[in-house]
Amino acid sequence: MEQIVKFFDLEIARIGAGLLAAFLFVVVNALILTWAERKVAGHMQLRIGPKEVGPYGLIQPLADALKLLGKEIITPRNVDKPIFYLGPIMIFIPVLVAFVVIPFDSFLQVKDINVGILVILAFSSFTVLSILMAGWGSNNKYSLIGAIRSIAQSVAYEIPLLLSLLAVVMMTNSLSLKDVVEAQKGIWFILLQPVAFIIYFISSVAETNRTPFDLPEAESELVAGYHTEYSGMMFALFFLAEYTNMFIVSAITVTFFLGGYQGPFLPGIVWFLLKSYFLVFVMMWFRWTFPRVRFDQLLNISWKALIPLAFLNLLVTGGLLKL
Amino acid sequence: MTVTPASFLKGAASLAAGMGVTIKSFFQPVVTSQYPREVLQITPRFRGHIKLLADPENPLATNCIACGICVRNCPSGSIKKVEGEKKEGEPKRRVTTYILDFTTCSQCGICVESCPTKAIGFSGDFNIAGFKRADFYFDLVKEFDRRKKA
DSSP, X not given: OHHHHHHHHSHHHHHHHHHXXXXXXXXXXXXXXXXXXXXXXXXXXXXXXXXXSSGGGTTHHHHHHHHHHHSOOOOOTTSOHHHHHHHHHHTHHHHHXXXXXXXXXXSOOSOOOTTHHHHXXXXXXXXXXXXXXXXXHTTOHHHHHHHHHHHHHHHHHHHHHHHHHHHHHHHHTOXXXXXXXXXXXXXXXXXXXHHHHHHHHHHHHHHTTOTTSOGGGOHHHHTTGGGTTOOHHHHHHHHHHHHHHHHHHHHHHHHHHSOTTOOSSSOHHHHHHHHHHHHHHHHHHHHTTOOOOOHHHXXXXXXXXIHHXXXXXXXXXXXXXXX | OOOOHHHHHHHHHHHHHHHHHHHHHHHSOOOXXXXXXXXOOOOTTXXXXXXXXXXXXXXXXXXXXXXXXXXXXXXXXXXXXXXXXOOTTOSSOEEEEEEEETTTOOOOOHHHHHXXXXXXXXXXXXXXXXXXXXXXXXXXXXXXXXXHHO
């Protein structure tokens, strides 16, 4: 026992175990969320959703995963092979990095980096890169258009995302996620920073390419966008990344605005997961309510509304803090 | 399009209203029927293949007298063979064979309307499946006998 404790005191062992746990969590989370999304979609449209495979269709995602594993991975003749193969792999780097710094509980954090949020935001730009690689490497017009849209969208929405989080950082004077959570002992930042919360949540939905901002994969006009040419497990990797990103942005929202792992009675990890999955549910709720925005609307929302609003919010926060 | 504070608020309210609609449906009972598990009652005016109706006074027999009017009236020639015989001591002829080729039937209903004894009606069978044409040649007398037993 003592040896085990000593082993986990080692930095490298901690990070190794954390990454392994993160991998496990990514898969389990995606399995649960694919099932949940189909159930939510079903009930919002007054139908049941998956129900045949297992009780309440709970084994459906496993069946889907098996099907995807069994499918042939097709590589079209004219693709740019190294880029084509790297795209779906690269999309996992930001996912794993984010899990290292997110505090699931006061003791459940792989590593408390003092620039934690900076690490997450910096690495989340990798998502754009991998989508561009997938779109460019596919050598297909739909993929390329999807990828280009995704880049314009990500660039536009990363700014309000950062600015809204900056308002919170100004109040806590720390970039470490743990410090941000600890600063919300008395009052959650959603009450002190409601505007920042709304801006952040809208931007995060856009960053994860989900409806109503799912233009990169608008199936009615672009077939499937940047992952048109991917099949089998390579497609599943994009799918996995989307669901994991949903969880990550929700987890960051919880950390920054909803008090993180803090809450009465229940252990911290339970509170953290409850709050995070509630936000994931809200994102699904958005998806099955709102129609897709037009591309000019998409960019106008960010550049003309969210960014000025975020700057104004920052200004007001700074002014109030000085008082 | 210019965005004014008023139009912005109106838009935000409509988004909230939309979310209200979906969350209400989320908690409402489902409206779909789970087909193989539960089968809906078929409506009485549904037109399936034709069937022989029971005599209202004697549910164990049909009124069909095998006159052949339906055979002659069928625009598609779907009613292949209608045969009957008159037994000793019975007032009317009785049908013994009634072959319907359902592959060409378009459920027009001329046979039903032209029947002088009102012995033909539409059945509620909607899930008929088969692998060859012969699967859709129905002997309606046998089908009537099966229903009689059930």
